[in-house]
Amino acid sequence: APLDVVATSPSLGALVRAVAGERLEPTILAGPERDLHQLQAKPSMMRALRDADLVVAIGAELEVGWLPAAIAGAANPAIQPGRDGYFEAAAQVELLDVGGPADRALGDVHPVGNPHVDLDPVRMARIAAALAERLARLDPAGAEIYRSGAAVFAQAVEQRVADWRARLAGAPGVLLYHRDAIYLLDRFGVPLLGTIESTPGVPPSGQDLLDLTAKLKGRAGVVIQAPYQSPQAPAKLARDLGWRLERLPLAPPLEADGTGYLEHIERWVEAIAAARP
Amino acid sequence: MCAPDPRPLLQLDALVAGYARPVVGPVSLWLARGEVLGLWGPNGTGKSTLLKAIGRSARVFSGCIELESGATLAHLDQQPVRLPAMPVTGRELLRAAGARPEEPERTGRLPDVLAPLLKRRIDRLSGGQYQLLWVWSALATGADLVLLDEPTNNLDPANRAALIEILGRERDGRGVLIVSHDHDFLERVCSRLLEARDTGLVEVRTARGPGS
Amino acid sequence: MCAPDPRPLLQLDALVAGYARPVVGPVSLWLARGEVLGLWGPNGTGKSTLLKAIGRSARVFSGCIELESGATLAHLDQQPVRLPAMPVTGRELLRAAGARPEEPERTGRLPDVLAPLLKRRIDRLSGGQYQLLWVWSALATGADLVLLDEPTNNLDPANRAALIEILGRERDGRGVLIVSHDHDFLERVCSRLLEARDTGLVEVRTARGPGS
Amino acid sequence: MSEMLFDPLFQLPLLTGLLLAGLLPVLGALAMLRDEWLAALGLAHLASASALLGQVLGVPALIGATLGALGGGAIKTFLAARGNIAYGFMILAGWSATLLIGANTALGEQLARSLVEGQLYFAGIAELAAGLLLLALCIRYLPRLMRPVLRARFFPRYETANRLAAWRWHLGLDLLTAGGLAIGTLTLGLMGTFALVLVPAWIAFRLAPSWRWTLIGASLTGVVGYLLAFVAALELDQPFGPVLVGGLLGPALLTGWLGRPARFG
Amino acid sequence: MSEMLFDPLFQLPLLTGLLLAGLLPVLGALAMLRDEWLAALGLAHLASASALLGQVLGVPALIGATLGALGGGAIKTFLAARGNIAYGFMILAGWSATLLIGANTALGEQLARSLVEGQLYFAGIAELAAGLLLLALCIRYLPRLMRPVLRARFFPRYETANRLAAWRWHLGLDLLTAGGLAIGTLTLGLMGTFALVLVPAWIAFRLAPSWRWTLIGASLTGVVGYLLAFVAALELDQPFGPVLVGGLLGPALLTGWLGRPARFG
Numbered sequence A: 001a002p003l004d005v006v007a008t009s010p011s012l013g014a015l016v017r018a019v020a021g022e023r024l025e026p027t028i029l030a031g032p033e034r035d036l037h038q039l040q041a042k043p044s045m046m047r048a049l050r051d052a053d054l055v056v057a058i059g060a061e062l063e064v065g066w067l068p069a070a071i072a073g074a075a076n077p078a079i080q081p082g083r084d085g086y087f088e089a090a091a092q093v094e095l096l097d098v099g100g101p102a103d104r105a106l107g108d109v110h111p112v113g114n115p116h117v118d119l120d121p122v123r124m125a126r127i128a129a130a131l132a133e134r135l136a137r138l139d140p141a142g143a144e145i146y147r148s149g150a151a152v153f154a155q156a157v158e159q160r161v162a163d164w165r166a167r168l169a170g171a172p173g174v175l176l177y178h179r180d181a182i183y184l185l186d187r188f189g190v191p192l193l194g195t196i197e198s199t200p201g202v203p204p205s206g207q208d209l210l211d212l213t214a215k216l217k218g219r220a221g222v223v224i225q226a227p228y229q230s231p232q233a234p235a236k237l238a239r240d241l242g243w244r245l246e247r248l249p250l251a252p253p254l255e256a257d258g259t260g261y262l263e264h265i266e267r268w269v270e271a272i273a274a275a276r277p
Numbered sequence B, C: 001m002c003a004p005d006p007r008p009l010l011q012l013d014a015l016v017a018g019y020a021r022p023v024v025g026p027v028s029l030w031l032a033r034g035e036v037l038g039l040w041g042p043n044g045t046g047k048s049t050l051l052k053a054i055g056r057s058a059r060v061f062s063g064c065i066e067l068e069s070g071a072t073l074a075h076l077d078q079q080p081v082r083l084p085a086m087p088v089t090g091r092e093l094l095r096a097a098g099a100r101p102e103e104p105e106r107t108g109r110l111p112d113v114l115a116p117l118l119k120r121r122i123d124r125l126s127g128g129q130y131q132l133l134w135v136w137s138a139l140a141t142g143a144d145l146v147l148l149d150e151p152t153n154n155l156d157p158a159n160r161a162a163l164i165e166i167l168g169r170e171r172d173g174r175g176v177l178i179v180s181h182d183h184d185f186l187e188r189v190c191s192r193l194l195e196a197r198d199t200g201l202v203e204v205r206t207a208r209g210p211g212s
Numbered sequence D, E: 001m002s003e004m005l006f007d008p009l010f011q012l013p014l015l016t017g018l019l020l021a022g023l024l025p026v027l028g029a030l031a032m033l034r035d036e037w038l039a040a041l042g043l044a045h046l047a048s049a050s051a052l053l054g055q056v057l058g059v060p061a062l063i064g065a066t067l068g069a070l071g072g073g074a075i076k077t078f079l080a081a082r083g084n085i086a087y088g089f090m091i092l093a094g095w096s097a098t099l100l101i102g103a104n105t106a107l108g109e110q111l112a113r114s115l116v117e118g119q120l121y122f123a124g125i126a127e128l129a130a131g132l133l134l135l136a137l138c139i140r141y142l143p144r145l146m147r148p149v150l151r152a153r154f155f156p157r158y159e160t161a162n163r164l165a166a167w168r169w170h171l172g173l174d175l176l177t178a179g180g181l182a183i184g185t186l187t188l189g190l191m192g193t194f195a196l197v198l199v200p201a202w203i204a205f206r207l208a209p210s211w212r213w214t215l216i217g218a219s220l221t222g223v224v225g226y227l228l229a230f231v232a233a234l235e236l237d238q239p240f241g242p243v244l245v246g247g248l249l250g251p252a253l254l255t256g257w258l259g260r261p262a263r264f265g
């Protein structure tokens, strides 16, 4: 392959495949079941980073616990932040939750804005375009492929967004564990009914649970959590509220491409739409 | 000298015992019920190791230890167990050892000095107070064979005398094996006295002969 | 009775000491350099507590303790510290105490029995072997005042005699305060002997008078 | 405040926690006697590892975790490992196994910890039942375990000397501890369980006049600390675990300060 | 294999880790002597709490964590708290503080932990420098701390009796331990540090003929275990921390098995 591309998450790996097709085969550092906030390094990860021409990260400090240290340790000048070899998805689009805790009652935010942009297909299409430009700069010979790949992906997204919007219109809403799906909800106007944790990593207090149950009792909705999040609180709330509990990964499977990514969004849409009473 | 009882309570036969390496033996001895056997000898000759071997906590390299089947043992270490903060009273300690301080008829009369100590936390007893409690705990259990290691440490003359008196009453069918450097004490309480020498254990005459 | 030295090394004045509550006193005594002072009395009368008070680890309720300024103390507990697994040799233990086993001219000659033990791990010494090492560690430090609590525990007659000899040599300008139940031992090593009675401390005559 | 305390939503958790706050300090006093107060942390790490392993093999997390904790207790008996150091090794073994399983399967290691940790406010009828089971086991077995435990501590040679089937009661106690701490961790969370095992026993060891009162005192300290923390957590809207720890550390500091080494003069 | 070991990518981590694998077991032997091998866990919990608090106040996580660990050491000296139990209380205090800060400010708790925990493969020149600093401090201060430490263990009354400024060397050792463990945690991660403190010292305590050889043996065990783990982790492509723990637990089990209580007969 003309470029060694390393992606931190399978969403970004899928995006690289969508843009580059067969031309590039990204190395993906974390599976969809992993929590990108924290990751244990394997030697292969360090080798991948050393040999990489481009690192595609989500950014906005999502990977701050390990990626900067790993990049520094890999001593690869090409992929240092600020260089062409370092690409941050979150830097390509406007972020939600910027500027501090907007609404404490709905839970906490990441300090520089919410980084979990990869669940918004529209933003991902925009990121794909930026990624295509970056790839084109690093590998001019493939520029055409990349640009057309991004365009095809954007088209595919556009095609499906209308359908998804229709299916999600009037969806009663979602109770999340962490604010990790707000881009998707925001895109389709689905209400975020609350987050189970009031701060990342901090178990909900009794009052939180009481408030959530009191507020949501009698309404319709669905509880969605990532596979790595603590199952007890979501299970209890789902039981108390009589809602369905869905465990959905934040990212598509490791081998996903553009289509696989859209399939992944499709699963989310289905789960949210099914909550309609 | 003949055994007062044809089947001894304890019999060691050319026993060699130790830890990673043997440190004592070969030793042969026997002890019958009703006897108080004393053992003395220089520091480091392996007396405590011998007791530990009988108490199954040292390694036996060769020879054998025969104990009357079903006989129970009470084995006290040379250094009493004292722990920094232990909220346990003397009475609770005795009960844990298997003694019944409430039933003197079963375990013998409690020494007078001990009675007031039974209500106190053992980490607040003086060295001698704890020593006496410790030794008594072994005697009051009703074990068939009692192994005592330096029981007179820390005892004042009065308590030492009390211990001599208690051990004098111990002739009722159990066996006691005492290691001590207090020769006078051994002379007074033991029916037989063995001395550890380089050549092995040697029997020494005592004031109280067998069965006296 | 007059003080051999106008300024005593240690002077207790109506000292009342204890733990949560007072357990001993009021006690008055003094000790001059060159003296070996013995203290004996029944179990639980507060002898160890008195030593601890002098060693600043028991509470002083009233009275006072005056120590010659700059004088250093070595204080040994009644029960030697023995820990389950301790990979420390006798020599390392002595060094930790502040003794210099290599420099006999400074700390006095090492007892013969101790020499072979210095290379061994202290958790593999017998009760008496460790006891002698422990007591020697206090004497070999060069402390001005040495407080010993029951130093003869666990010692065989030979080692006890060795200890008596060592203490006999200790008259060179330091003070030693020994608590023991071994009256004969105290008689042999002490220049003065105090007995703890209900009425307080009483001076007892000894074979070796002051300065003998 | 009182209406919160009597909010039916919190009644089951309150009751379940109360039961555990009375029982865990008793297990804690036994653990403190054996110098094994680290048990909660050691077993929890093993339990996370085995919960995760269980998921790989398709066993429900709860069963995997419980088997892990009980297995830890059994292995400890089997190796005749005693004291906190045994639990120190358990922490290491469990933790590294968790990370290795996490790094090599599709199960994140994050999940492992959350699988075995409960939160008091989620306690339902299952947790209450587990607590009652623990109570029953304690009432049935603790009285007969008490003597051998004390004896092994103060007369370690007796057991060996009499070829007592010592492993039987060691196993009994190790399993009871493992089971009790597992139930505690599933209900109160790891930190609350660790605190209830360590702190009340530590206080009681300093103040109690006897072993009997140590057990009673530890249990009472646990219950009082628990009730205060429950009210405080609701009032101040805080997570329960850390508030419980705070509520117990306060009295501990006070005890430590009162019982500080006597000064000279 | 050998070409992997000499891959320049892993040379700096290899070297830095090697340094720590030689030093931490020495601190571990001292901790084991004082019965304080839980230090790594206790200090790490305090360090995360103070890293988080630092972030609230705008202090970088690394500085906050280091101050927290050193502060923990200092508080321990100040309260004259000794033994593992002091670190048990530190675990509770640090942990609950972390959760409470997390619950009441806008900072994620998990993030704080991952910020103060290093991973060996990330080690760069800064970590090597920290390791060298630790080496220098150990060479400078350990020899003079050794005697008071042994003395305090075997002759606890001497210090009190002589009004020695005991707090000075206690503080020195507590700070050196805290600093050393902080550097270890930042480089090797918490688990690797805990393992290097606990396991080699435990093995050496069983086998060494003297204190001198305890220190040497612990250090060598640490280095050998480390090198084996390094190679194994590269070969098997695994995260380093858990492999190191595995590499150290193996010899420990062997030692434990060889030194098992002698059986009767």
Ligand SMILES: Nc1ncnc2c1ncn2[C@@H]1O[C@H](COP(=O)(O)OP(=O)(O)OP(=O)(O)O)[C@@H](O)[C@H]1O
Binding pocket: B019, B020, B023, B041, B042, B043, B044, B045, B046, B047, B048, B049, B050, B078, C123, C124, C125, C126, C127, C128, C129, C154, C156
């Ligand atoms: N745990 C051990 N490992 C190895 N050797 C030991 C151990 N304990 C004692 N020894 C050695 O075994 C020998 C016998 O020790 P033991 O304690 O049996 O002597 P003892 O006759 O009881 O002496 P004492 O009168 O001093 O108590 C001594 O040389 C001692 O150093």
Ligand SMILES: Nc1ncnc2c1ncn2[C@@H]1O[C@H](COP(=O)(O)OP(=O)(O)OP(=O)(O)O)[C@@H](O)[C@H]1O
Binding pocket: B123, B124, B125, B126, B127, B128, B129, B154, B156, C019, C020, C023, C041, C042, C043, C044, C045, C046, C047, C048, C049, C050, C078
């Ligand atoms: N830590 C403690 N707390 C409270 N009381 C104690 C403590 N240690 C000892 N005592 C009590 O203080 C009194 C004096 O004890 P001390 O140890 O000083 O006696 P002693 O004269 O040394 O006795 P022995 O000859 O038995 O060693 C005893 O009644 C004892 O029970």
Ligand SMILES: [Mg+2]
Binding pocket: B047, B048, B049, B078, B149, C126, C127, C128
């Ligand atoms: Mg002996």
Ligand SMILES: [Mg+2]
Binding pocket: B126, B127, B128, C047, C048, C049, C078, C149
């Ligand atoms: Mg005394």
Ligand SMILES: [Zn+2]
Binding pocket: A037, A110, A116, A178, A179, A180, A200
């Ligand atoms: Zn997030």
